[in-house]
Amino acid sequence: AEPYAPILPTLDLTTDDMLGRRPEARPAAALADPSFVALGARLAPDLVEIQQVTLAGFRLLDPKGVVIAGREEIGLSLAHVEEVAEALEGRFRSVMRSRISKHEPPPLYSWSRGTAVRVFTAMPIVLRGRVAGVVYASRTPSNIFKNFYDERGKVALAGLTIAGLALLIGFVFQRTITRPMRELMRRTAAIGRGDRSALWPLAHHGAMEIAQLSQSFLDMAANLQNRSDFIATFAAHVSHELKSPLTSIQGAAELLRDDLDPSAQRMSTEDRRRFLDNIISDAGRLTAVVQRLRELARAEATPTSGSTTAADAVVDLRSGFETLGIEANGDLDRAIRISAESARIIISHLADNAARHGATQLTIAAAVQGEDLRIAVRDNGSGISRANRDKVFDSFFTTRRDSGGTGMGLAIVRAMLQAHGGSIALAEDGEGAP
Template identity: 40%
Template sequence: MVFATVGLAGFVLTLGGLAFVRVYDNQLIRQTEMELLTQGAVITEVYRAMLAEQVGSRDYGKPRTAKWPFPIPDDQRLRPILPSLRASDEPLPSDDTPPRSLVPGEPLALDVGQRLRPVLENVRAATLAGIRVVDAGGVVVSGSGMDLMGASLANRPEVKQALHGLPTSVLRRRHSEPEDTPLASLSRDTGIRVSVALPVIQGERVWGAVVLARTPMTFTKALYSDRWNLTATGLVLLSALALMSLAAATLLGRPVRALVRQTRAIAASAPEGFEPMARPVVAELAELSESLAGMASALRDRNQYIRSFAANVSHEFKTPLASIQGAVELLRDSADAMTPEQRSRFLSNVDADAKRLTRLVQRLLELARADSMTATPASVELGPLLKALVARSDAAGLAKVDLGPVPEGLTVALPAEVMDDVLWQLITNAGQHGGADVQVSLSVETSSTGATHVVVRDTGPGISEANRARIFDAFFTTARARGGTGLGLTISQSMLRAFGASLELRPAQPPNPGAAFAVAAPPASTQRK
């Protein structure tokens, strides 16, 4: 979102800047056009009033053939003239020196134009606009200069439209001049000129037209003329941008620095590295911090497990290896002095310790496989599997197993071999710890969450309170003398965990003190993928 916002902001600013330049160019052109329209409207009215005194009631000029191009309000006395030019309009050729008219100007128009010329010259001196007044035939009868007197402007498009009664504004090309270059000069060095032609209308007749021309202000000179205000505004905007950038850098930089500190704390095993950072601001950084904290905690727990596991393995291997080494040394040093019974006893001890080491290695391999087991979709029907376990226990002579009622077709989301191994481990544990007369019962329960619990309960002496807390620890066993490795329940837990199942130690049910375990398995329909 941050990068998208920055990119969008850059796009909007670029587009806005281009649009501003274009709109500003349009505004400069329309400002010049509006100035010319305002001057022209006054001059047109003055010329019409002066000419009306000379014309009187005579039928003067020519009929008006064009409708007023702008909407006329309800008040019929109003006749608005609105600017219409745009910077994108195609400019006409430059207004080169027009040809001399073959027909002289209308006498009344010439007389009025002669009296109006001083006013036009004063207006030009103040506004720098070129002003020409033409009669109904398009002949120049007055102006702000004498250079075009008697020339014909009738062929110019804007003048043609004005002589039909239609006010017209056009853009014309302009030749650049050497004095246009300095920014501080009054001359406007744009390549176009605004030309406005306003008809002189009396009733429904056109008595002539007033033509005005002026070069619009260029964008560069407009900026130069307003440079101090623009500089102040720019400084304010830059300050605001700097403050916004500083705020954004603070908001983003602080959590990034906190994230760096967290990674360094993790590397140094400092406690603060295992907690997500506070107030991360950005959701992605919060998620990354939580992931780092979770990963660090998992690695720490795994490291502690490996250390404890390595220490336990070392301890479990050290005892039988020391026994084997001691027996071998005795046999090597005193074998000839020993009786056959003594040698046989020592060799039996070596054999028993070697078998114990073999069982430990085998169980460790099983634990490794259980820890790395990958869950694949599988299910098993409980009824046949539990009946097979009862028959197997009877055949092995381990313990008498009673099977409670099992719902027909009940299926759990566990592989058959995993369920079989775990339940068989619980049955053999009951036989090892419960004695020769121990009895085992298998029952099936269904919880409110839909999970199925297979309960294995025996009638043995049970598990003491001190041992209940350590029953699932690796290498913990109370049957070491009988060959126990203390890894059976740990392996069972690891296998079940891979499939979203669990192994629980349940409390004893008086008056029976025996041990009770439950395998909690999800139903087949909710198996983890």
């Protein structure tokens, strides 16, 4: 009539203590009660049959811990064994003990701790509040490899699942990281060889971070390529601009030197003055070119800190160009992320260009567009021909070379604006230079 309450296993090789080998049985202090001996003899065949099914060893003990049934140790006492002693007190106890086998275990089985362990359980039989006996059982746990073999279907399915997941993860990793990184490495080598076609975006970007990294790298490489091209072109222009006046100075100096030769025909004072004027003019041109080169270098390295307003720049402009009628309107008080000195240089170059091309009026209009400030500068001068519109911002391009123009003014303006995150463009319509 009592409810069935199974005792669940709680032993764990990783956390529970491992006891030593079970102590040997000792002689009993007194002979077992004949009724218990008869009971043990009657149950002995059942224990043998149970052992064949469960592969466990069983012993029945009387209330004093004397073995009354079991293949061995009948009549001997196990009351001194730790788990048996606790069962005689009415408490269930299970322990793990070291097992020393009489046979050499197979090498594969030696990998498992299960073959060196034996589990002992002592179950008290309580009748009317008293311990009437103890069922003492022991068994070697199943080897882990035997369990794997018994569950080989599940193990194989788990292995295939893990292998499939590993292949899937590897494929995704290869598509999203390895493949784009290898392509980026190939592009790096190609860019190092000067291949401009390698600057195009990658066909497969993979992960978002890899896409951002590759695009940032390609943008940087493109900027470096453009910078390299600019330096090469700039060096060619500089050498051309310096070569002409240097050649003129050298020729005039050689003629003047030859005039000192007593055997040579003496040149007139007018010719001598003309050659000296040429030297002075070309030297002045060289000085102007060098000065503009310094301004351009300073513009490209201009610190981007500081702020000012268009109104302040207009005030400085009016004091520096009194011959120009300057009209300003719009959002002139809007703060600009540029220093007052840089703003003055930019506006001054534009006003100087206008004055040198016959302008008498300069109009400045400021308008806010989102977070940006658009400033339109227009003059009433001779304007820019359609053939020259695409070249006005190129370094050393000028239509006033004979009158001392260096072609560096607008290049300096563009460099300073780009250093501050701005830009400059030539308007498509209107008279003068808009």
